[in-house]
Amino acid sequence: MLSLSHFNKHTIKGDIFGALTSTIVALPFALAFGVTSGAGASAGIYCAVITGLFASIFGGTNQQISGPNTGLTVAMVAILTSFIAQFPENGVALAFTVVSLAGVLQILFGFFKLGKYFILVSYPVISGFTSGIGVLIILSQIEPLFGVSLDDVNLAINSLLNPTMFLGTMCLLVLFFWPQKYSKIVPASIIVVIGATVFYILTGVNLPVVGAISSELPDFNMPVWESSLASEMIKSALLLATLSTLDSLMTSLTVDSISNDLHDSDQELVGQGIGNVVAGLFGALPGGGATMRTVTNLRAGGTTPLSGILHAVFILLIVLWAGEYTAYIPVVVLAAILTHVGISIIDWNFLKRLHQVPLFSACLMISTMVMAVVFDLVTAVLIGVFIANLVTIRRLSEIQLDNINLSTAKDADYLSAPEKQMLESIEDSVLILNISGPIGFGVARGLKQSVTRANQNKILLIDFTDALFVGITSTIAIEEIILSYQKQGREILLSSVCQRVRNDFDKLNLFKNIPENHVFNTRLEALTYIKNNS
Structure with missing residues (x-):
């Protein structure tokens, strides 16, 4: 949590540099998550601004950088789609009301000191859950990445002459093969955004673009409640709160291992909750701790919550000053970035060792991943945790009987x-x-x-x-x-x-x-x- 002691000459230089570096990394992802969610690029950008600001002020992890992330975006796509289909006029407002409600739940999690329980989920469940999210992200990006839908039987023929396919493939190759030593100077995501934008401007090919982001601040929206959707709204809010909590606390544990510091889990949930309450009120995506952006901030010198605050301020200034230029960014490059993320978060290391781990753990991981893809994320987590806990209780009971x-x-x-x-x-x-x-x-x-x-x-x-x-x-x-x-x-x-x-x-x-x-x-x-x- 921010205090006056964080404003000192010994750490402020590192905080500024950490904030600038993490901002460069965060911008393409914020745009990509916003476009993918269906709420627009500005929803992703202002999620990074709002949750980044409030989570840093009120959170419990000094170096945490918050913003939109993969799991929350996948969940938000489903929530927006469902509510708009049922209530075309108020669907969007209902979805963002759910975001604020999720923030309230997170604050309650922190108030009742439940933070320590969220990190007790067994590894196979977390592995299957995150891998399922990775698969969902990949599936959702096939059409914007290649310019063809999943059911297009002429995919192989059409894609050869498809400029979207060409550009998307080039972007993916850069993302996967950009040398690591150069990533510390300029991230691959920035390279592909700049390169794709230049390609679009110079060639004049007909490609879908992000569109300009307004230089005006987002409007305040009063929450909207629909009694007939009460159970679905609460269930959706619980899903978002759980996803944000897991992402944030897992990122906090990563920070602890790197910095030899100790975070406050319950205070972190309060900070993330406040950020999501405000995000929902201004039509922004739900956010949580972002591991890659947080580690970037930490390694670039960020040591206090001031780095997270400056990160949010820098993103806001860039959008207000240069938001109009996003009108030239092709959607395909953002799809390539998210496809790369989806492939990266699949737990390949665990999958490669499935034949070495106990049969129960392997089956639990695979079943959780399949349920996340086939059914929904809530079902996957609840059933996975339930089965894992039953087995754990049985094993503990055997020990206790001894x-x-x-x-x-x-x-x-x-x-x-x-x-x-x-x-x-x-x-x-x-x-x-x-x-x-x-x-x-x-x-x-x-x-x-x-x-x-x-x-x-x-x-x-x-x-x-x-x-x-x-x-x-x-x-x-x-x-x-x-x-x-x-x-x-x-x-x-x-x-x-x-x-x-x-x-x-x-x-x-x-x-x-x-x-x-x-x-x-x-x-x-x-x-x-x-x-x-x-």
Whole structure:
């Protein structure tokens, strides 16, 4: 978050240079994302200006550069298309209302400190999700890049004489093969934009162009709400908020690894949320942390939020001064830039190693990618996360079950010498169920099965000496064990129940099911009671 300490002579030079460098990188992408979204080039430009400004002022990552990005643009295309089809008059206004609503959700994510949970998504899900976005971007750019639609059966013949195809191919070749050492001086994206524009002016070929961007600032638009689309608007806002959050926090983690700094995830969400609220009000695309532009800023010397603010200011000044010249930029060059981005963000490294990773991880990645392309991004993420979490819970449950021991004197290694001596003297009459570590809901079924398979002719002592946490589901399982034992006329005792576990038990009134003199402070007290009453 910006503070007065960021305005100092030691960092301002680096911030200015970082802002200038990231601006050069960002401009072509802002134009490309705006055109691709269907909202126009200005929507992408002002997204970079607005989200870049407010996320830098109020965010929690010093060097973050925010603006439009791939996943958000893909989602915005679907949202705009859907709302315009249903409400031609207010569709655009509804879509940008969703952008502001997404910003509100992000602010709430930060306020309730949910930032740390968004970066817990498993790698195969993230890999499949981003790869799916890459495929969607490539598919969406085929027509503007080659001048033919996907279903054109004469593609191979027509494209040979198609100037759009020629220019698009040349731009892609430059983007892929521009030497890395020169990219530090002039990015390939700038080269292809300049080159394609010169080609268009000199040859006079008939190509679709971006069109001039008005030198006037965008108008303020009041949010529009449509009750019949309430569920779709909320679902779309949640998608945009999630995408922006993931992009921003992943970029923040990248910054941390490079700068050895630590970002504030929740503050970052608040800053990004404020930026998206304002972006929606002025008809700009939703934005989030942009990894490539952020790393460019960082490596060029940007160290404080001032670099992000200057980045936004520089883009605004360029548009206000030279916005009319975008009328000469061919759309095909922006399609080439996005196609290059789409190809680049596919996780080729993971795909090449699919035969080496566990079958479940490989299937999860592929299925998430396919769902993102065939269905939608929300479905892909929700199902992917749900399946990954189910498997994780099962694995954790297996580990936790290993920490639950039904013990006799022979295998109760965790007992102290006096306790073991006491147990040996009463071994025929008692069985200890030792619970250690946190017990989650995935363990409940296994817990009951373990006791059911044991010899229920003995007194059962449930020992919580090493139990730190027992969830509600496991509390119910323990209650069922107690009731089952009591129904058979057998004794059941509890020992060493800490206060946190007691609180869980009290929520379900578990202690009413067991006599007060059968609850002991220590394991030794419980064993002594059993010996004296056996």
